[in-house]
Amino acid sequence: MKNESYFHSIRISEEKCLGCTHCMRVCPTEGIRLRKGKAYIQDLKCIDCGECLRTCPHSAITSEVDLCNLLANFDYKILILPSSFASLDFKGIPYEIVLKRLFYSGFNEIWEEGIGNEIFLLKTRELLRKRKEKKPIISTACPSIVRFLQVNFPSLLYFLSPLNAPKDILASFIREERENYKKLGIFYASPCPAKVTSVKNPQGIRKSQFDDVFGTNNLYNKVLSIREMGEGKIYLSGRVGLSMGEKGGEKNFLKNYKVISISGVQEAKNFFEKLEEEKIPPVDYIEMWSCANGCVGGSLLPSEDTNIASFRLESERKKRFNKFSKDVDTIKIYKSIKEEILFLSEEIKPRPQYFLSEKFEEAAKIMNETEKILKKLPQIDCGSCGAPSCRAFAEDVAKGEATLSECIFYKNKR
Amino acid sequence: MSEKALLTEEYGVKGRDFEHGGEASSKIKNVLKKLGINNTIIRKVSIASYEAEMNIVIYAESGKLMLEIFKDKIRVTAKDKGPGISNINLAMKEGYSTAPPEIREMGFGAGMGLPNIKKNSDRLKIDSEVGNGTTLLFEVDLK
Numbered sequence: 322m323k324n325e326s327y328f329h330s331i332r333i334s335e336e337k338c339l340g341c342t343h344c345m346r347v348c349p350t351e352g353i354r355l356r357k358g359k360a361y362i363q364d365l366k367c368i369d370c371g372e373c374l375r376t377c378p379h380s381a382i383t384s385e386v387d388l389c390n391l392l393a394n395f396d397y398k399i400l401i402l403p404s405s406f407a408s409l410d411f412k413g414i415p416y417e418i419v420l421k422r423l424f425y426s427g428f429n430e431i432w433e434e435g436i437g438n439e440i441f442l443l444k445t446r447e448l449l450r451k452r453k454e455k456k457p458i459i460s461t462a463c464p465s466i467v468r469f470l471q472v473n474f475p476s477l478l479y480f481l482s483p484l485n486a487p488k489d490i491l492a493s494f495i496r497e498e499r500e501n502y503k504k505l506g507i508f509y510a511s512p513c514p515a516k517v518t519s520v521k522n523p524q525g526i527r528k529s530q531f532d533d534v535f536g537t538n539n540l541y542n543k544v545l546s547i548r549e550m551g552e553g554k555i556y557l558s559g560r561v562g563l564s565m566g567e568k569g570g571e572k573n574f575l576k577n578y579k580v581i582s583i584s585g586v587q588e589a590k591n592f593f594e595k596l597e598e599e600k601i602p603p604v605d606y607i608e609m610w611s612c613a614n615g616c617v618g619g620s621l622l623p624s625e626d627t628n629i630a631s632f633r634l635e636s637e638r639k640k641r642f643n644k645f646s647k648d649v650d651t652i653k654i655y656k657s658i659k660e661e662i663l664f665l666s667e668e669i670k671p672r673p674q675y676f677l678s679e680k681f682e683e684a685a686k687i688m689n690e691t692e693k694i695l696k697k698l699p700q701i702d703c704g705s706c707g708a709p710s711c712r713a714f715a716e717d718v719a720k721g722e723a724t725l726s727e728c729i730f731y732k733n734k735r
Numbered sequence: 736m737s738e739k740a741l742l743t744e745e746y747g748v749k750g751r752d753f754e755h756g757g758e759a760s761s762k763i764k765n766v767l768k769k770l771g772i773n774n775t776i777i778r779k780v781s782i783a784s785y786e787a788e789m790n791i792v793i794y795a796e797s798g799k800l801m802l803e804i805f806k807d808k809i810r811v812t813a814k815d816k817g818p819g820i821s822n823i824n825l826a827m828k829e830g831y832s833t834a835p836p837e838i839r840e841m842g843f844g845a846g847m848g849l850p851n852i853k854k855n856s857d858r859l860k861i862d863s864e865v866g867n868g869t870t871l872l873f874e875v876d877l878k
Binding site for chain 1: 741742744757760761764766768769770771772774777778781782785804806877
């Protein structure tokens with residue numbers, strides 16, 4: 322593998338890791354290995370889906386988020402909340418009070434990402450109306466899905482929507498609107514590692530408009546542990562924007578088009594395999610989330626169950642009587658917003674990580690060798706060797722990255 | 736033909752097994768991806784292999800796909816024990832099909848299989864013996 326550095330936000334604590342192999346088995350890009358009894362991530366393969374974090378029984382895996390050390394550096398602070406925030410269990414505290422407690426933490430304005438979702442969806446609908454070819458369009462709303470394409474399905478990047486992600490559209494819009502504000506800081510409460518990474522290492526745009534990002538779980542704990550309230554300006558989204566916090570939000574809005582809605586990284590993988598082989602029915606748009614049920618399943622949410630979270634989000638949505646935001650005119654913004662805010666400005670480049678070698682003949686040799694080695698292995702994918710499957714281990718051995726004696730079955734048989 | 740393949744893989748295909756039909760060509764696609772072969776070529780090989788595989792599923796008792804990787808080309812050989820093709824020239828025509836109605840109902844047997852293989856490959860050779868089986872071989876060059 323190439324030794325380029327690539328930033329992702331997943332961190333494994335060597336101290337807490339017991340080498341139990343749970344994470345290694347769920348990684349969709351087979352990007353985790355065990356060396357000397359500890360899990361480590363092959364950086365270039367990481368798509369920040371958070372599957373490892375979710376599955377780790379020892380809380381050894383976290384997402385790198387500094388708890389707002391930067392807040393003090395700004396005079397005017399704007400917080401953007403993901404739609405999935407409204408799905409959290411606030412233990413009976415009304416949403417308005419939750420927001421007031423957040424203001425107490427030092428924010429001057431709170432915007433719901435849903436407003437960005439509304440602009441994103443209106444523009445997506447326009448794209449679908451105009452575009453005759455290059456279909457289906459794959460949504461850019463989930464940054465983990467974008468990264469999954471880069472790493473495992475680069476040929477499908479062709480189908481990726483040209484639109485910037487909703488939270489980035491919103492952040493750029495706010496920055497333009499507030500350009501005269503001195504020391505303006507825009508912050509994002511991320512429901513998942515992928516959105517953390519999309520702030521720190523964005524793809525498709527040169528620079529993120531967010532000054533910092535932190536996990537929604539940190540914010541949640543803060544909200545529940547204080548009673549003080551503050552004041553500030555609130556910009557809520559309507560039903561449309563809020564519905565994108567879960568699977569189906571895009572599909573429901575784009576109901577005049579053929580939209581398929583998929584969630585879960587394994588489901589995404591199966592679907593992309595089929596799309597690559599052109600074995601899917603004709604569709605116009607693909608709504609795709611790496612987490613089960615969409616963002617309500619984000620691994621940086623304190624949620625215990627994504628279906629319950631989904632239910633709570635729906636309850637909150639029913640309280641919104643407006644289709645679009647009533648605090649700003651989303652349709653007017655959509656019509657007047659600059660193209661450079663709406664569209665990605667840079668190419669999203671492939672980052673394929675499945676090659677056995679850069680050189681084709683060398684790769685064929687490694688594959689031959691892999692098949693030979695595989696015949697000596699028990700094919701039970703026990704993971705004791707530190708690779709997610711016997712095949713992955715055989716490949717590692719053929720590439721010279723592991724030795725055959727690391728397989729305990731092979732060792733004992735000899 | 737004399738040059739030795741860098742890599743050879745074989746995949747069994749069962750006749751009338753629509754549930755698993757297409758798996759062999761998926762595997763071929765994934766091997767080509769791992770070798771780092773360019774996407775256009777992968778696409779051609781995977782479409783042609785799928786057609787060849789489905790021909791076995793639709794018409795034959797059983798068969799296999801063999802993938803051979805050479806320095807300069809990819810070869811796929813589809814070999815089956817099946818009814819054979821009585822008139823290959825006719826079978827190569829777009830729209831010509833001997834598929835029974837139940838197969839056509841599923842969207843297969845539109846007479847596009849062989850023409851599609853031809854369109855997506857650089858060379859195509861078919862040997863068939865009625866009552867015995869068919870061997871179809873196609874190659875895609877790795878320019």
